[in-house]
Amino acid sequence: MDxxxxxxxxxxxxxxxxxxYGLFALGYTLIFGTLEIINLAHAAVFMxxxxxxxxxxxxTTIWGLLDPPLRLPLGVAFVLGSLGAGLLGILIExxxxxxxxxxxxxxxxxxxxxxxxxxxxVNLAQLRxxxxxQRFQVRWFPDWLRENAPQWSWIIPGSRFRLAQVRIGPAxxxxxxxxxxxxxxxxxLALWFAINRSKVGKAIRAVAESPRTASLLGIDVDRIIMTxxxxxxxxxxxxxxxxxxxxxxxxxxxxxxxxxxxxxIVLGGLGDITGAMLGGLxxxxxxxxxxxxxxxxxxxxxxxxxxxxxLVARPQGLLGRAREQRA
Amino acid sequence: xxxxxxxxxWAQAYNSLLFNLAIQGVCGLSLYITLMAGxxxxxxxxxxxxxxxxxxxxxxxxxxxxxxxxxxxxLSAVTAVVVGLPALRLRGVYLALATLGFGEVxxxxxxxxxxxxxxxxxxxxxNGAVGVFGxxxxxxxxxxxxxLALLGYFFYRLERSRVGRALAAIREDELVAGTMGINATYYxxxxxxIGAVIAGIAGGMWVHxxxxxxxxxxxxxxxxxxxxxxxxxxxxxFVGPLVGAVFLYTLPEALRFLRDYRLMTVGLLLxxxxxxxxxxxxxxxxxxxxxxxxxxxxxxALPRRQSDAGS
Numbered sequence: 001m002d003x004x005x006x007x008x009x010x011x012x013x014x015x016x017x018x019x020x021y022g023l024f025a026l027g028y029t030l031i032f033g034t035l036e037i038i039n040l041a042h043a044a045v046f047m048x049x050x051x052x053x054x055x056x057x058x059x060t061t062i063w064g065l066l067d068p069p070l071r072l073p074l075g076v077a078f079v080l081g082s083l084g085a086g087l088l089g090i091l092i093e094x095x096x097x098x099x100x101x102x103x104x105x106x107x108x109x110x111x112x113x114x115x116x117x118x119x120x121x122v123n124l125a126q127l128r129x130x131x132x133x134q135r136f137q138v139r140w141f142p143d144w145l146r147e148n149a150p151q152w153s154w155i156i157p158g159s160r161f162r163l164a165q166v167r168i169g170p171a172x173x174x175x176x177x178x179x180x181x182x183x184x185x186x187x188x189l190a191l192w193f194a195i196n197r198s199k200v201g202k203a204i205r206a207v208a209e210s211p212r213t214a215s216l217l218g219i220d221v222d223r224i225i226m227t228x229x230x231x232x233x234x235x236x237x238x239x240x241x242x243x244x245x246x247x248x249x250x251x252x253x254x255x256x257x258x259x260x261x262x263x264x265i266v267l268g269g270l271g272d273i274t275g276a277m278l279g280g281l282x283x284x285x286x287x288x289x290x291x292x293x294x295x296x297x298x299x300x301x302x303x304x305x306x307x308x309x310x311l312v313a314r315p316q317g318l319l320g321r322a323r324e325q326r327a
Numbered sequence: 328x329x330x331x332x333x334x335x336x337w338a339q340a341y342n343s344l345l346f347n348l349a350i351q352g353v354c355g356l357s358l359y360i361t362l363m364a365g366x367x368x369x370x371x372x373x374x375x376x377x378x379x380x381x382x383x384x385x386x387x388x389x390x391x392x393x394x395x396x397x398x399x400x401x402l403s404a405v406t407a408v409v410v411g412l413p414a415l416r417l418r419g420v421y422l423a424l425a426t427l428g429f430g431e432v433x434x435x436x437x438x439x440x441x442x443x444x445x446x447x448x449x450x451x452x453x454n455g456a457v458g459v460f461g462x463x464x465x466x467x468x469x470x471x472x473x474x475l476a477l478l479g480y481f482f483y484r485l486e487r488s489r490v491g492r493a494l495a496a497i498r499e500d501e502l503v504a505g506t507m508g509i510n511a512t513y514y515x516x517x518x519x520x521i522g523a524v525i526a527g528i529a530g531g532m533w534v535h536x537x538x539x540x541x542x543x544x545x546x547x548x549x550x551x552x553x554x555x556x557x558x559x560x561x562x563x564x565f566v567g568p569l570v571g572a573v574f575l576y577t578l579p580e581a582l583r584f585l586r587d588y589r590l591m592t593v594g595l596l597l598x599x600x601x602x603x604x605x606x607x608x609x610x611x612x613x614x615x616x617x618x619x620x621x622x623x624x625x626x627x628a629l630p631r632r633q634s635d636a637g638s
Binding site: 032036037038040095096099100103106107108109110111112113114115116117118119120121122123124127255259262263266270297298300301304305307308311312315 | 367413414416417419420421423424425427428429431432434435436438439547551554555558559587588590591593594595596597598599600601602605
């Protein structure tokens with residue numbers, strides 16, 4: 001294969017996979033940053049987000065409440081599904097985390113309660129939506145786009161649109177990958193700006209630094225934690241929809257990405273937002289490269305082996321600065 | 328007489344459930360010993376898998392039960408030292424993640440493990456994702472009960488021994504333990520190694536009951552289950568993980584009448600138990616709430632480390 005084409009294609013595929021990992025891992029890392037716990041229910045939220053969008057896109061009667069089933073365009077279903085996942089996150093925080101924050105609970109207990117919630121949600125989804133794989137039925141191109149497609153070569157020379165593929169220079173890329181990439185990267189940038197430039201973001205960072213100091217400064221810590229859960233879960237749900245569009249939607253779709261995202265946040269440093277994004281991209285490209293090398297069955301071992309090594313050698317992550325040991 | 332017949336019939340019906348329950352109890356104990364030192368290790372599912380694979384492969388190569396358990400113990404211990412020495416410098420969630428990574432690597436290696444030579448009756452020894460088949464069913468019920476009893480005695484003595492106190496000191500404060508001349512690294516690796524050997528032997532016995540093992544036999548879910556036994560049962564004594572294992576492992580069976588809602592209910596109960604009994608269901612303070620008598624005045628609780636995240 002032409003090396004230039006291989007490089008471009010690998011980068012785009014890897015970034016498409018990796019940006020979704022990053023989006024998903026952001027939720028873990030946001031919650032870890034504020035509460036210092038791993039929310040193991042996050043993978044279930046990811047799955048529920050995909051199911052919310054899927055049912056909105058395919059038409060749902062919401063347990064027979066609506067007579068003509070509600071059927072929304074894909075973009076709207078994506079947004080609403082993600083928001084629904086965010087609301088679910090708030091609910092999970094109320095049920096499984098808030099009570100434990102007020103008790104003399106160890107992080108172990110929170111781990112177990114979040115696992116309980118995850119088990120509940122996965123089995124609920126299985127009951128409500130069935131255990132089989134389901135697919136988004138998507139018509140990608142509005143007519144106006146298909147008619148005007150040739151003109152897109154103005155933007156990138158030598159590029160052109162086909163039905164489901166885009167040609168960028170010498171490389172061919174799935175349209176779906178490109179859309180996933182753009183949406184995921186867009187959401188990540190939006191989050192980065194929200195955390196670093198907005199007032200709520202400042203409050204979130206303050207709570208992450210020290211909840212007690214933040215509350216002394218007049219920040220409503222419970223509300224900020226709720227906001228964090230909403231944002232984290234909405235991003236997780238969005239990642240779920242994107243993965244569901246690319247692969248399948250099933251109650252068990254969260255398991256593998258859920259574990260991989262743990263490796264991603266370790267790679268970027270626990271609680272580090274920029275690190276999680278870059279860690280996701282690195283992980284995605286590494287995965288595509290191991291697949292290209294014909295070692296697909298070892299790619300998990302690479303991911304978790306790297307995670308082990310990073311933890312042992314650089315527990316602060318690739319980017320992070322060492323924090324002093326706190327007794 | 329009728330009673331014993333009924334008991335025998337009941338034991339017959341729940342044959343494999345009882346055996347697996349005892350195995351889960353052993354696994355809960357294997358995690359408990361690292362918790363005694365205050366270390367959260369999720370590697371024990373990995374050691375369970377290592378044990379099951381080692382026992383399965385060595386017994387198919389002619390090195391049969393129960394002697395292959397010696398090999399299992401040796402291999403688990405060596406792996407535990409090699410993994411534990413670097414990993415146990417980490418604490419809390421970092422250690423949990425590192426050991427989780429170890430478990431996943433073990434599962435991937437098992438998935439890619441193909442031993443084509445020495446195929447007996449066209450069945451290869453280890454066959455990638457399919458695993459190892461046709462392991463002789465040599466383990467008897469009383470074997471695992473005996474192991475469980477020995478472990479009970481071991482932990483009973485351990486909690487009252489110098490080693491047990493050293494582990495407790497490390498759990499309370501590693502720095503202070505160090506200033507008292509306790510070699511924290513040594514004791515942590517020791518606890519990790521003992522836990523690994525226990526988990527490995529559980530895996531070895533299990534595969535000699537289950538006839539086959541595949542890479543999905545132990546993974547993330549089991550690692551979390553072992554932890555759940557300890558947390559739900561309580562971690563103040565070794566009885567906690569055992570009670571937790573009995574409770575959580577028989578719960579899905581006891582809830583069979585709920586049919587499709589069964590596993591949902593298990594999840595809900597798990598979350599509720601964690602929220603309402605954060606120190607385990609054996610916590611005396613929990614049961615005192617329900618007693619009708621007025622509670623006796625309690626000594627003031629020691630100030631626990633604040634869960635003020637990030638401080």
